[in-house]
Amino acid sequence: MTLSIQFVKASDFGVKPDTGKDSTEAVRNAIRHCKENGIRRIVFEQGRYDFKHSSFIEQYDLLMKHGAQLDLGQSTEQKVIAFQLEEMEEFEWDGGFSQFVFHGLVQPFAFIRCRNLKIHRFTMDWEQPLFSIGVVSSADEMSALIDLQEGHLDEGAVPVAALMNVDRYSPYPLIGSIESFSQVDRTEQPSPNRLRLHYENPQRLKPGMQLLLRHILNYRMGILLYECMFVEVQDVTLLYAPGMGIIGHRSEHLSFVRLTVKPGEGRILSTNTDATHFISCKGKIKFADCYFESMGDDAVNVHGFYLKVKKIVDDHTVEVFVDITPQSEKLDFPDVGDHLEIVRSQTLEPYSTNEVAGIQLCPDGTLILQMSRPIPKDLAESDLIANLSRTASLSVKNCTVRNNRARAFLVQTRDVEIENCTFDHCTGTAIHVNCSIYWYESLNVDRVSIKNNQFLECAYGAGTIGKAEAMVVSVEAPEPVVGAHSHIQFIGNVIHGRNGLALRIESAKEVCIEENEFYSTSSIALFDHSYNVVMQNNRFDRDNTQIFVGAGCLEKTIILRDETCKIKKTP
Structure with a gap:
């Protein structure tokens, strides 16, 4: 990316490092100056900047x-x-390898409809992250007394939105074999450093549990990229965010190089939810x-x-809506000319395509879509519409995911x-x-294509899908369908398991599992509702490793050429 050399220093607007003072308004003034005068770059002197605006x-x-x-x-x-930076073109935010430390509760950055944007060389952190760690002192089905060890120790009856079990002294502290969300009805602080939780429903906490x-x-994200194009994020570190780290929504061509998301020193949690999320x-x-x-x-x-069909207006027009809050808290909608795929809600199986000829955004959030061709005669008001034109490709190379709660990708x-x-x-x-x-x-x-990766003892707690350790292919819908996903390659990977199931492949076709190494996996794979699967030239550390083939498969098309495997049929 080539950017103009015209720039300003943040220090020209009174933004000084290492003062401990609030720099929010000074940085806002610098952003305003850049916008009004066509300045293409803002540079920060290296150091720590605190943002603790009264709001x-x-x-x-x-x-x-x-x-x-x-x-x-x-x-x-x-x-x-x-x-908030809006409609900035060829703009560079150069943090100068500084620390941006936020206080209180806030969304740090929003980039709206920016083009040719470079964001780089800074660390984002919080003075006091919004989590605490404690040990269960006593518990019954409907309440527990927690001895707080770090975090918000003496702030009264603070809310608890989610809890999970951890081992703070382990090199892999997050566990999540026991967790709950929105189950704490109220809290009270009977004495300093102690918090009593009262549940809405019975929980399984036990004394001694960390x-x-x-x-x-899930508050707002650390960095929002909404309707932005050609964005480079380089050498940025996120040590905490009270929601997701980075969200890209209705954006195009996004690149992340040496992005680091990890806990601050002495902590066990980085972002509250996803590190990155794209819609x-x-x-x-x-x-x-x-x-x-x-x-x-x-x-x-x-x-x-998926847009949910709410009403069929005529043979070219439907009323639809997004039946969930987008993680960006921004409206999601197709554009005129976008290619659509019409899907059965019971199976998520596509059965027709069309194109957007016109769109009307209604005040209540619903969308009226006019199609370029007649809609299918058997379109049901429970059917769904996917946007083929807003389907970004994804490339992830030379990255590491370590001890996150739930899945990696x-x-x-x-x-x-x-x-x-x-x-x-x-x-x-x-x-x-x-x-x-x-x-x-x-x-x-x-x-x-999933190639030449290492999988090290995953899937022992929260986010384990179908007991699979390395990869699961699935369709989350009321009824199974054969071959919904297609052309999946799992080649040249090394899997160190936990004596469980390495792979689970459901509702897929044209699958190749080849030249992988499996260690400490008692069951290599389970296939169901799939066809045209080839498994060959893999290596195992034990004989008679089991491969499960479900009744939903087209059995003659499941080709297993690894002789040391033992095939077992499942109902």
Whole structure:
């Protein structure tokens, strides 16, 4: 990317490092100057910058002291953004390898409709992350007393949005074999450093159990890229965010090089939820030489949204809506000219295509789509529509995901390559190839290549799908369908398991599993509702390793050429 050399120094606007003073308004003035004068680059002198605007502290107090509802989709108009940059072209944010430390509760960055954007050379952190760690002192089915060890020790009856079991002294502290969300009805602080939890439903906590308590689950993201094009993020480190780390929504051509998401020193959690999350993007999303550790959810999730048919207006027109809150809290919609795929909601199986000829955005959030061709005569009002034109390709190379809660990569897009990556003690299945009616995340995948990666003892807690350790291919829908996903290659990988199931392949076709090495995996794979599967030239550390073939498979098309495997049929 070539950018203009015209620039300003943040220090010219009174933004000085290492003062401990609030720099929010000074940075906002610098951004405003760049916008008004066509300045293409802002540079920060290396050091620490604190952002503790009164509105950030007020937002924190609303949550922690007054119980305000500020999670995803709640009180969106009240939420605060520190720095919003709109319609900037060929702009560079150069952090000078500085630390940007936020106080209270705030969304740090929003880049809206920017083009040719470079964001680089800074670390984002929080003075006091919104989580605590404690040990269960006593518990029954409906309450527990927690001895707080770090975090918000003496702030009264603070909210608890989610909890999970951890081992803070382990090199892999996140476990998640016991966790709950939105189950703490209320809290009280009977004495300093102690917090009593009262549940809505019975829980399984026991004395001595170490817990991570998240005081909010999914606030706004650290960095939002909304309707941006050609964005480079380089040498950026995220040590904490009270929601997701980075969200790209309706954006195009996004590149991440040496992005690091990890906990700050002495902590066990980085981002509260996903490290990165992409919705209805176009072009290519690329990751190279990135590192992800100890997030509260996935490292990477790429998907669109299924639009739900609400009403058939005429033979060319339908009324639709997104039946879930987008993680960006921004509207998701197709553009005129976008190619669509019409899908059965019971199976997520596509059965027709069309093109958007016109669109009307209604005040209540519904969309009226006019199609270029007649809609299918058997279109049902429960059917779904996926946007083929907003299906970004994904490239992930030379990246590491270590001890995050849940999966590493959630793949719900097409044209995917994941190569030379390491998945180290992820609590869930490392790679999940999927489409889902429950989150309305589209779409069925095609052309996925997973090559030369290492999988190290994953899938022992939260986010384990179908007991699979390295990869699961699935369709989350009420009824199974044969061959929804296609052209999946799993080649040259090394899997060190936990004596469980290495791979689970459901609802797939044209699958190749070849030249992999399997260690400590008692069962290599389970296939169901699939066909045209080839498994050959793999190596195992034990004989008679089991391969399960389900009744939903077209059995004659499941070709297993590894002689040391033992085939077992399942009902």
